[in-house]
Amino acid sequence: MSALPPAVRVVNLVRRYGGRTVLNDLNLRIERGEFVVLLGESGCGKTTLLRALAGLDHVQGGRIEAPRRPAMVFQEHRLLPWDPLWRNVALGLQAADARARAEAALAEVGLGGRLDDWPRNLSGGQAQRVALARALVQKPELLLLDEPFAALDALTRIRMHALVKQLVARHRPAVLLVTHDVDEAIALADRILVMREGAIAAGYFVSDARDPLALRQSLLAELGVTTFA
Amino acid sequence: MGSALTSTLPASAASEPEAVVPPQHAANPRMVALLSWLAPVLLLLVWEAAAQLGRIPPHLLPAPSKVARTAFHLAVHGSLLHDLGISLLRAAAGFAIGGSIGFALGTAVGFSRIAEALIDRSVQMIRAIPFLALLPLVIVWLGVGEAEKIFLVALGVTFPIYINTTLGIRQVDPKLLELGRVQGLGTAAMIRRIVLPGALPSVLTGVRYALATAWLALVVAETIGADAGIGFLAMDAREFLRTDVIFLTILIYALIGVSADWVARRLERRLLAWHPNFASPGGR
Ligand SMILES: Nc1ncnc2c1ncn2[C@@H]1O[C@H](COP(=O)(O)OP(=O)(O)OP(=O)(O)O)[C@@H](O)[C@H]1O
Ligand SMILES: [Mg+2]
Numbered sequence: 464m465s466a467l468p469p470a471v472r473v474v475n476l477v478r479r480y481g482g483r484t485v486l487n488d489l490n491l492r493i494e495r496g497e498f499v500v501l502l503g504e505s506g507c508g509k510t511t512l513l514r515a516l517a518g519l520d521h522v523q524g525g526r527i528e529a530p531r532r533p534a535m536v537f538q539e540h541r542l543l544p545w546d547p548l549w550r551n552v553a554l555g556l557q558a559a560d561a562r563a564r565a566e567a568a569l570a571e572v573g574l575g576g577r578l579d580d581w582p583r584n585l586s587g588g589q590a591q592r593v594a595l596a597r598a599l600v601q602k603p604e605l606l607l608l609d610e611p612f613a614a615l616d617a618l619t620r621i622r623m624h625a626l627v628k629q630l631v632a633r634h635r636p637a638v639l640l641v642t643h644d645v646d647e648a649i650a651l652a653d654r655i656l657v658m659r660e661g662a663i664a665a666g667y668f669v670s671d672a673r674d675p676l677a678l679r680q681s682l683l684a685e686l687g688v689t690t691f692a
Numbered sequence: 693m694g695s696a697l698t699s700t701l702p703a704s705a706a707s708e709p710e711a712v713v714p715p716q717h718a719a720n721p722r723m724v725a726l727l728s729w730l731a732p733v734l735l736l737l738v739w740e741a742a743a744q745l746g747r748i749p750p751h752l753l754p755a756p757s758k759v760a761r762t763a764f765h766l767a768v769h770g771s772l773l774h775d776l777g778i779s780l781l782r783a784a785a786g787f788a789i790g791g792s793i794g795f796a797l798g799t800a801v802g803f804s805r806i807a808e809a810l811i812d813r814s815v816q817m818i819r820a821i822p823f824l825a826l827l828p829l830v831i832v833w834l835g836v837g838e839a840e841k842i843f844l845v846a847l848g849v850t851f852p853i854y855i856n857t858t859l860g861i862r863q864v865d866p867k868l869l870e871l872g873r874v875q876g877l878g879t880a881a882m883i884r885r886i887v888l889p890g891a892l893p894s895v896l897t898g899v900r901y902a903l904a905t906a907w908l909a910l911v912v913a914e915t916i917g918a919d920a921g922i923g924f925l926a927m928d929a930r931e932f933l934r935t936d937v938i939f940l941t942i943l944i945y946a947l948i949g950v951s952a953d954w955v956a957r958r959l960e961r962r963l964l965a966w967h968p969n970f971a972s973p974g975g976r
Contacts, residue, residue: 517874532876541871545889545966554885555875581966601875 470637477524487661500648503658534603540590542582568596588619754936786845798857836917848905856898860891
């Protein structure tokens with residue numbers, strides 16, 4: 464697709480927990496700046512894949528080529544309760560102007576005025592925005608998002624979609640986002656992958672789909688949900 | 693104070709029949725606070741009156757006013773402040789030594805399973821001994837002197853700090869440690885930014901316990917034998933049946949214990965401002 468090497472290349476990845484094989488010869492390629500959304504039923508190994516890409520777990524086989532330090536946003540915000548927001552955002556930032564950069568990142572997610580506030584004073588959506596700022600301030604080549612909006616209400620989630628689109632358009636990392644929400648996938652993705660039995664079972668380019676409704680039907684069918692259209 | 697109390701009483705009595713609406717009945721917190729002082733103040737007044745009327749032998753129970761006069765006299769003409777300083781110095785030295793040892797051991801055991809295997813069982817075995825029971829042994833080892841007193845205080849302080857430090861480090865949220873790894877923190881940064889702040893509430897709880905045991909250790913050590921300090925003052929007074937001085941020393945021990953706890957609480961509120969349990973209302 465592109466002459467540049469991809470942001471992520473995973474070849475025949477195997478991950479076992481005890482005797483159970485969770486990732487089974489999984490292959491995956493993500494181009495630079497590409498926004499990939501990963502769907503799949505609960506327990507199929509999506510989080511396991513993200514953790515392997517982030518270098519958090521050992522794997523039993525295969526090869527991973529990914530940026531050395533991808534940024535990650537978890538389902539929970541994981542803010543340090545003892546640090547004010549700017550220190551949370553600057554966590555791990557090795558720069559003299561860390562505070563200024565954190566301030567800019569917080570402003571980007573609409574929390575510019577709350578540098579010195581405590582995490583406990585935030586709503587769920589605001590906390591997740593701070594987590595997003597903390598990930599982006601690292602200028603990652605790869606951004607891993609594991610159901611980052613699952614705990615938010617529907618309206619907040621839609622606002623977050625717009626924000627993420629805008630931020631990704633500006634910083635252009637490759638993104639791998641896990642979700643259970645088919646509409647979220649269609650709203651955000653360049654490409655949607657469906658995972659089944661520890662491997663990628665299907666892939667759809669969203670721009671190829673002439674009819675978003677048909678795409679939605681196919682995705683739901685892939686996920687084993689039959690609808691009556 | 694007495695008139696303020698009696699004037700509020702009819703009001704609460706008048707609200708009695710309306711008890712059908714419980715929230716209305718919820719007492720005014722300031723009045724409750726005032727009310728809680730009623731018994732101690734009354735007791736003090738009765739005591740003073742009985743002493744003034746000669747109903748209590750002064751060598752058993754001196755009048756509160758006499759204790760106050762003695763305090764003033766000893767502070768101005770006697771060695772009260774000097775003795776107080778000596779006692780505080782002993783407590784501080786013992787606390788610093790025991791606290792450092794407890795914190796160092798607790799940190800090692802909290803971090804490393806190997807350190808736990810090497811250290812924890814021994815510490816737990818020593819901890820099973822009520823540390824005051826070691827006093828005769830400590831006196832044989834170190835004699836009756838400063839070393840013995842500081843040792844005893846340090847001994848009492850080590851365990852609460854050790855236990856709470858270990859506990860605090862163990863309780864640090866593994867998800868936050870994982871976040872630290874994702875953000876690329878090295879070991880030192882991990883400890884500084886995540887482990888120690890996470891353990892701090894527990895460590896400070898340990899400090900508060902330790903202050904109480906330090907004080908207890910000091911009282912016992914000074915009572916056994918000393919040539920200066922608050923405990924010496926008390927023992928010296930006993931020889932001369934100066935009950936007023938003995939009362940004064942008891943009072944001082946109590947006051948210092950209370951102020952130490954107050955300082956520890958202030959420390960908690962300051963260092964744990966981020967913690968919902970210690971948040972000042974509307975504070976940042
Ligand atoms: N630490 C672990 N030890 C043992 N088994 C695990 C562990 N973590 C995950 N698993 C197993 O691996 C499988 C995949 O888990 P994973 O968390 O990757 O699923 P998921 O696709 O993210 O599911 P969900 O959509 O519910 O988040 C599950 O069957 C789970 O039981
Ligand atoms: Mg998951």
